[in-house]
Amino acid sequence: MGLEKKNGVSKSGAGKPNLSVQIGGLKLKNPVMTASGTFGYGEEYAEFIDLNRLGAIVVKGLSPLPRQGNPVPRIIETPSGMLNAIGLQNIGVRAFISEKMPFLRQFNTPVIVNFFGDNVCEFEQAAEELSSTNGIHGLEMNISCPNKQAGWSVFGTDPKIMNEVVTAVRKKTNLPLIVKLSPNVTSIATMAKVAEDSGADAISLINTLTGMVIDVRSRKPVLANKIGGLSGPAVRPIAVRMVWEACRAVKIPVIGLGGIMETDDALEFIIAGASGIQIGTANFINPLATIQIIEGIENFMIDEGIGDINELIGSIRA
Amino acid sequence: MLEAAKGYDPLLKRPLSIFRYNDGIIQFLYRIRGKGTKCISELRKDDVVQLLGPLGNCYPQPSGDFIVLAGGIGIASVFSLFEKYPGRAYVYCGSRNCEELLMLEDIKRLAKEVCVTTDDGSVCRAGLITEPFREFIESAAFSNNPLPIYACGPNPMLQVLSTIISDKKLECHVSLEEVMACGVGACLGCVCKTKSGYSRICKEGPVFKIEDIVWD
Ligand SMILES: Cc1cc2nc3c(=O)[nH]c(=O)nc-3n(C[C@H](O)[C@H](O)[C@H](O)COP(=O)(O)OP(=O)(O)OC[C@H]3O[C@@H](n4cnc5c(N)ncnc54)[C@H](O)[C@@H]3O)c2cc1C
Ligand SMILES: Cc1cc2nc3c(=O)[nH]c(=O)nc-3n(C[C@H](O)[C@H](O)[C@H](O)COP(=O)(O)O)c2cc1C
Ligand code: FES
Numbered sequence: 001m002g003l004e005k006k007n008g009v010s011k012s013g014a015g016k017p018n019l020s021v022q023i024g025g026l027k028l029k030n031p032v033m034t035a036s037g038t039f040g041y042g043e044e045y046a047e048f049i050d051l052n053r054l055g056a057i058v059v060k061g062l063s064p065l066p067r068q069g070n071p072v073p074r075i076i077e078t079p080s081g082m083l084n085a086i087g088l089q090n091i092g093v094r095a096f097i098s099e100k101m102p103f104l105r106q107f108n109t110p111v112i113v114n115f116f117g118d119n120v121c122e123f124e125q126a127a128e129e130l131s132s133t134n135g136i137h138g139l140e141m142n143i144s145c146p147n148k149q150a151g152w153s154v155f156g157t158d159p160k161i162m163n164e165v166v167t168a169v170r171k172k173t174n175l176p177l178i179v180k181l182s183p184n185v186t187s188i189a190t191m192a193k194v195a196e197d198s199g200a201d202a203i204s205l206i207n208t209l210t211g212m213v214i215d216v217r218s219r220k221p222v223l224a225n226k227i228g229g230l231s232g233p234a235v236r237p238i239a240v241r242m243v244w245e246a247c248r249a250v251k252i253p254v255i256g257l258g259g260i261m262e263t264d265d266a267l268e269f270i271i272a273g274a275s276g277i278q279i280g281t282a283n284f285i286n287p288l289a290t291i292q293i294i295e296g297i298e299n300f301m302i303d304e305g306i307g308d309i310n311e312l313i314g315s316i317r318a
Numbered sequence: 319m320l321e322a323a324k325g326y327d328p329l330l331k332r333p334l335s336i337f338r339y340n341d342g343i344i345q346f347l348y349r350i351r352g353k354g355t356k357c358i359s360e361l362r363k364d365d366v367v368q369l370l371g372p373l374g375n376c377y378p379q380p381s382g383d384f385i386v387l388a389g390g391i392g393i394a395s396v397f398s399l400f401e402k403y404p405g406r407a408y409v410y411c412g413s414r415n416c417e418e419l420l421m422l423e424d425i426k427r428l429a430k431e432v433c434v435t436t437d438d439g440s441v442c443r444a445g446l447i448t449e450p451f452r453e454f455i456e457s458a459a460f461s462n463n464p465l466p467i468y469a470c471g472p473n474p475m476l477q478v479l480s481t482i483i484s485d486k487k488l489e490c491h492v493s494l495e496e497v498m499a500c501g502v503g504a505c506l507g508c509v510c511k512t513k514s515g516y517s518r519i520c521k522e523g524p525v526f527k528i529e530d531i532v533w534d
Contacts, residue, residue, distance in 0.1 A: 037505070039504055044504040044521075045502065069516060072496055072508075075497050077329055082329060086505070089516060284331075284504070284505060285329060286368075
């Protein structure tokens with residue numbers, strides 16, 4: 001029995017470790033989700049990976065009405081990262097329900113719908129329509145998108161306004177409600193606590209960090225929108241620190257994301273206290289990233305003799 | 319989408335047209351523009367690279383003769399048409415200077431007629447390729463026997479093309495470029511304006527009917 005490790009997990013794979021996690025009433029077969037805006041509506045990656053294997057699919061952010069988005073250029077690469085200013089282009093809640101949900105319902109993977117609005121009323125409207133739709137398992141509120149000009153980022157950066165919008169949405173839905181936090185704040189712990197106190201079932205972080213690139217020859221900003229959101233490996237240490245701080249501030253589950261490219265990156269977030277993780281920009285570089293990370297986490301647990309992922313969550317040592 | 323480097327800088331894959339495909343060998347023809355293409359140029363024999371593709375659509379099949387308008391490295395996207403349909407293409411090919419004029423001998427061999435310009439006049443006719451192209455389109459010979467047009471090159475060239483043919487009912491397809499992240503339609507980074515709103519160049523394109531494009 002030399003191969004046996006604690007909890008009956010062995011290197012021979014006799015007992016598979018438990019990867020399933022519970023996030024705000026939502027049971028996921030593993031902690032690995034896709035990050036909103038980087039995985040389309042699921043279809044785009046279905047020819048590369050088996051969507052049934054994912055912990056959850058988080059779709060591109062939706063608003064009550066369709067949005068055109070920003071002019072191009074919308075993206076520019078930066079050192080180990082990228083800036084985007086897509087401008088929240090989306091097909092709108094109604095078209096999503098009629099055109100995209102039939103496809104997503106085929107899979108036995110929970111669908112989490114990321115949504116936003118220009119004002120509290122739009123947030124409520126989107127939440128209400130999505131909540132009455134069959135096959136949607138959870139909602140993720142984007143109160144943090146830095147892509148919109150004047151006034152948009154206030155939802156996620158002002159505690160009072162955030163409290164108002166989350167409280168309002170909470171009243172409109174019985175689905176697990178995840179509030180996605182903006183990193184563009186002074187105290188992430190404060191914002192995490194506000195989300196919890198306003199009725200969130202879980203929080204996810206981080207959304208993109210606001211950034212800018214200037215073309216020195218033309219002396220113009222490269223993005224048509226001038227500023228954009230930074231993502232990719234460049235943001236990871238910031239994201240890990242913020243997730244760690246948020247986990248200490250709240251009791252609700254925390255979903256960690258920001259620059260996760262491979263297994264060890266995901267494990268950092270889990271050890272910092274995240275019950276779930278999301279893969280964003282990595283999908284662009286490696287469409288198999290989600291699946292490889294699920295397998296990588298499982299292998300890590302086998303190697304370390306960990307039988308249940310819940311033992312790993314928040315297991316950070318001093 | 320071709321991997322530019324191992325590791326995360328450069329991070330994103332780079333979109334390149336399939337210049338040639340033969341017996342399991344894919345060839346690319348590219349211009350070193352920045353960091354990504356520089357890294358790709360440093361690849362050596364037996365290096366392993368990741369490729370995501372083929373992605374997007376391609377030019378429709380011409381039924382008879384056809385016209386190609388190519389600016390700069392745009393030639394990479396249309397070249398396979400010459401090989402597939404030898405002796406049928408009227409080629410209008412423009413370049414900044416003679417160094418950037420690529421594959422000219424092959425084009426001459428495969429095309430029905432070739433017209434070349436360089437911006438600086440270092441070889442062939444000086445000026446923009448859209449000028450001789452305009453003369454051809456406006457000639458009586460062409461009006462009597464209109465042909466489909468395929469074009470790839472910088473946006474200003476395509477815009478001139480669209481005004482040249484605007485009042486003529488011609489079949490014209492253009493291949494567009496935009497900075498890309500995913501290449502599969504997920505990020506919505508690579509859009510172009512069309513009559514029905516934004517379209518994804520990597521998914522609905524890169525080849526579009528010119529009349530569907532809205533130029534800024
Ligand atoms: C569908 C498609 C097919 C293409 N086929 C070819 C090909 O066959 N051969 C070839 O040489 N090139 C081709 N290109 C262009 C090529 O993708 C870019 O030159 C390359 O991505 C530049 O990367 P870089 O890292 O070298 O330059 P970067 O450092 O990323 O950029 C250098 C400069 O080029 C601009 N730029 C970057 N990417 C693009 C782009 N896609 N379109 C327009 N401007 C851009 C940047 O804004 C910057 O000003 C194609 C592009 C598309 C979208
Ligand atoms: C192209 C792109 C589009 C995005 N769109 C959304 C969106 O619609 N809603 C949202 O909440 N976050 C959006 N995000 C943010 C990501 O979900 C994620 O929070 C961020 O990219 C950090 O993770 P990453 O480094 O793994 O990409 C987008 C990110 C990118 C790169
Ligand atoms: S490159 Fe992502 S949608 Fe085209």
